[in-house]
Amino acid sequence: MTDQVSYDDVEEGAELPPASYPATRLSLVKYCGASGDFNVIHWNERIAKAVGLPDVIAHGMFTMAQAGRYVTDWAGPQSTVTEFGVRFSAMVVVPDDDTGATIEVSGQVTEKLDGNRVAITLTARSNEAKVLTRARAVVRLP
Amino acid sequence: MAVNRDYVGRTFPASPPYEVSRVKIAEFAAAIGDPNPVYVDKDAAQAAGHADVIAPPTFPIVISMAASGSAVADPGLGLNYAMVVHGEQYFEYERPIMAGDVVTAQSTITDIRDAGRNVMLTTSTQIRTTSGELVCTAVSTLVERGS
Numbered sequence: 001m002t003d004q005v006s007y008d009d010v011e012e013g014a015e016l017p018p019a020s021y022p023a024t025r026l027s028l029v030k031y032c033g034a035s036g037d038f039n040v041i042h043w044n045e046r047i048a049k050a051v052g053l054p055d056v057i058a059h060g061m062f063t064m065a066q067a068g069r070y071v072t073d074w075a076g077p078q079s080t081v082t083e084f085g086v087r088f089s090a091m092v093v094v095p096d097d098d099t100g101a102t103i104e105v106s107g108q109v110t111e112k113l114d115g116n117r118v119a120i121t122l123t124a125r126s127n128e129a130k131v132l133t134r135a136r137a138v139v140r141l142p
Numbered sequence: 143m144a145v146n147r148d149y150v151g152r153t154f155p156a157s158p159p160y161e162v163s164r165v166k167i168a169e170f171a172a173a174i175g176d177p178n179p180v181y182v183d184k185d186a187a188q189a190a191g192h193a194d195v196i197a198p199p200t201f202p203i204v205i206s207m208a209a210s211g212s213a214v215a216d217p218g219l220g221l222n223y224a225m226v227v228h229g230e231q232y233f234e235y236e237r238p239i240m241a242g243d244v245v246t247a248q249s250t251i252t253d254i255r256d257a258g259r260n261v262m263l264t265t266s267t268q269i270r271t272t273s274g275e276l277v278c279t280a281v282s283t284l285v286e287r288g289s
């Protein structure tokens with residue numbers, strides 16, 4: 001959680017501080033249960049490899065959720081997300097160890113819009129690959 | 143089997159009412175690892191201007207996927223679900239989903255197109271309260287990988 005950002009204080013082009021989020025096998029099991037998405041490629045290494053994947057992969061929506069957290073942490077509690085979209089461009093591969101994978105998120109204020117809204121362009125990487133592209137959120141700030 | 147283009151424009155029946163609970167929101171927030179108090183603490187949510195705890199921005203997928211999932215599983219559509227990956231996701235919010243909301247989701251297949259050997263299928267799902275208030279529109283693009 002950060003302090004509250006206000007619309008007037010935000011400048012177009014401002015870079016947001018990067019943040020990293022872990023994705024472990026336990027994260028994926030919990031996400032399966034909470035989301036109801038029990039696709040075996042998110043928890044069964046044997047089947048994931050049998051269908052040609054390098055290992056178990058994270059749900060795209062788990063990765064998107066980390067990017068969402070990044071935006072709401074920056075924007076503060078008085079903000080409201082009005083739009084949020086991503087393209088899933090690469091898989092987040094989650095090895096069976098204590099560390100798992102790391103999702104690194106960075107962002108930039110790309111546009112100040114009317115109605116106290118700002119557009120944030122996001123980048124998410126894991127294991128050197130860009131896992132989200134065309135990732136953009138619009139947030140209404142106080 | 144090819145994906146049936148005749149399904150473009152088809153709207154499926156709305157899902158049964160789904161009651162958003164504080165417990166489910168808290169479970170979802172814990173699963174994504176987000177400790178933000180507005181998802182678990184009513185006082186924190188109220189201090190932020192909400193009537194009750196709100197859901198994280200990606201929570202609507204839990205509701206929209208149930209509706210769009212049954213649409214894309216329609217046998218007449220001919221989508222091979224074993225070869226499907228999530229390509230794109232977009233949400234437009236009228237307001238955050240909140241504990242106590244009772245909502246339904248209704249999906250329309252808005253586009254089916256070829257992309258090389260793959261087929262891209264886009265659904266747009268409206269999440270409305272049972273009194274008809276639009277809360278969120280979720281647009282999902284699924285990719286059926288060509289073999």
